[in-house]
Amino acid sequence: xxxxxxxxxxxxxxxxxxAFGAGEAFAQQKEVVFGLQCDRTGxxxxxGTVLCPGYHDYIDLVNSKGGVDGYKIKVIxxxxxxxxxxxxxxxxxxxxxxxxxxxxxxxxxxxxxxxKLEEDKMPGTSPGFGTASAADGKRFPYIFPIAATxxxxxxxxxxxxxxxxxxxxxxxIAYLFYDNPAGKEPLPILEDLSKSEGFELRTFAVPxxxxxxxxxxLDITSRYKxxxxxxxxxxxxxxxxxxxxxxxxxxxxxxxxxxxxxxxxDILAAGGYAVAEGYNTLQFAGVGKDFPALxxxxxxxxxxxxxxxxxxxxxVYYNRGVMTAAIHVEALxxxxxxxxxxxxxxxxxxxxxxxxxxxxxxxxxxxxNITPTDHEGGGWCEVWTVKGGKLVKTKDWYQGFRQIxxxxxxADAKS
Numbered sequence: 001x002x003x004x005x006x007x008x009x010x011x012x013x014x015x016x017x018x019a020f021g022a023g024e025a026f027a028q029q030k031e032v033v034f035g036l037q038c039d040r041t042g043x044x045x046x047x048g049t050v051l052c053p054g055y056h057d058y059i060d061l062v063n064s065k066g067g068v069d070g071y072k073i074k075v076i077x078x079x080x081x082x083x084x085x086x087x088x089x090x091x092x093x094x095x096x097x098x099x100x101x102x103x104x105x106x107x108x109x110x111x112x113x114x115x116k117l118e119e120d121k122m123p124g125t126s127p128g129f130g131t132a133s134a135a136d137g138k139r140f141p142y143i144f145p146i147a148a149t150x151x152x153x154x155x156x157x158x159x160x161x162x163x164x165x166x167x168x169x170x171x172x173i174a175y176l177f178y179d180n181p182a183g184k185e186p187l188p189i190l191e192d193l194s195k196s197e198g199f200e201l202r203t204f205a206v207p208x209x210x211x212x213x214x215x216x217x218l219d220i221t222s223r224y225k226x227x228x229x230x231x232x233x234x235x236x237x238x239x240x241x242x243x244x245x246x247x248x249x250x251x252x253x254x255x256x257x258x259x260x261x262x263x264x265x266d267i268l269a270a271g272g273y274a275v276a277e278g279y280n281t282l283q284f285a286g287v288g289k290d291f292p293a294l295x296x297x298x299x300x301x302x303x304x305x306x307x308x309x310x311x312x313x314x315x316v317y318y319n320r321g322v323m324t325a326a327i328h329v330e331a332l333x334x335x336x337x338x339x340x341x342x343x344x345x346x347x348x349x350x351x352x353x354x355x356x357x358x359x360x361x362x363x364x365x366x367x368x369n370i371t372p373t374d375h376e377g378g379g380w381c382e383v384w385t386v387k388g389g390k391l392v393k394t395k396d397w398y399q400g401f402r403q404i405x406x407x408x409x410x411a412d413a414k415s
Contacts, residue, residue, distance in 0.1 A: 030071045032344065034059070034328055035078070035094030037105040042082035043209070043235055046265050048105065052077060053311040054321025055103065057297050062329055064300055069336045071343075073329070080105060084112045095120055100335075100346040101328055104130065107182040110143065117142040123331070123350040127324050128153075128259045128284050132185055133412045135376035137354065144353055144375040146327050146368070147284040147320075150232070151405045152379030153258045154186035156282055158193050159400030160256050160383055161228045169198035174226040176216060176241060178233050179205035186232060186258075188408055193401060202226070210237030217244040227254070234260035239269035242276050252386075253278035262384070263316035264391070273389040280394070283382045285323040285364060287391050288315050292362040293322055316391075319364060326361050327353075327368070366397045379405060 036055055039048035056075060063072050076097055078090035087109035094102055102117065102124040104110045110130035117124045118141060125144045126134065132149035134140040148156065162168050175190055177183035187203070194201040202224055204216040210233060220226060229250070231241055238261030246252060255278075257266075262281030270276050289295075289312065298308045311318050334352030335344035344352070356370040356377070366380030379402065383395035 032071045032073050033097050033099040034073055034075045034101050035099035036075050036103040037078050037080045037087055037090050039082040039105055040079045044082050047317050050311045050314045050317040051321040054318035055325040058322045058325035061297050061300050068333050069341055082106050084108050100349040114143055122346040123353055136409050136413055137373050137375040139413050146377055148379045148381050149376055150185040151189045151408055153282055154189035155405045156381035156400030157230045157256045165227055171199045172226040173199050173201050174220045174224055174229045175203045176229055176231045178210050178237055179207050183232055192404055210235055211240050213240055213244055217248055221248040221250045229255045231255060231261055232258040238266040242270035246275055256280040258282055259284055264314050273386055276386045279386045281384050283384050285320045287384050291364040293364055323365050330356050330359055
């Protein structure tokens, strides 16, 4: 049984049945349907319960201004609970309701739907997760990572480490990762860079559910004693890693986390900013509230006589929801230009996605250029570091070891 949590046009949805409170009104206005998958009740709910409200708020903002070329956007959200069967059911529901895009959620879910998306000619987005090889638009024409994949994050992490250490030659790097397919995916990039840059790489796998890693951290800090730690954890794991490394005396200034261990929630759960001082985090969307789109959302709520939603305070995940929504809207805008204002098909929106160029959303998004061959948009990252009780940007948008990443994408296509 699927649970439909919310529609951005105020549609009440529950228990798998769509209840349209203004059915005739909908029929009279131009409308485009977006599908959004989320996890509000499963193991990654701490992400979904913040990220997905950000998505809805941006769509509400667009609709409050009249929509896109006269088309209002209706969002049908499904809580897939981070499980594959509900994700597959959600896609079928989206298709039935005429959705032009599927906002995916979860690496296993993305992998399970890859073939189905192509069969249905519906684009699906997997920002910062999913299959890294989907950056190849020729090979995966209907999947759009639209943000740095795990391969690009690996390249960005090592680039940052190199800057900090001055050189990688002869250095020791520990890779602390969640022991599942997503955690293992960066390994080809890390292993390639280990050879080309001359550093020693040792991996430390954390078994599910990722809340016990005392033995791994002890091995890292007491035996291996690396020059830097690259962490790729998610769920409750990042906060545990921060506490364990801090407790063993390892300087957090020598830790760089992939994007799913980089939110305010992770820092607070570890004991707060004082505990996490020095901790470095990769980001694929801007952090904080000082962005035009976010200020407009606050103004929208104020005009409605409401305070800004509490989810906005968790800016890392909230901003990623806004980013995803904005990219979906930009793809729709491009599609409508191509159709001359006629109702776009999902394939029109796919083509519109491939025409996004120089999109930044006032700095919230990296300089995004999505093409028929590059569905990732360049693999850009920023680094934000815990300093003085807050996250501070310490490295602006960059692409780490891009040639190595592109080489892996090409090699994977031949395998």
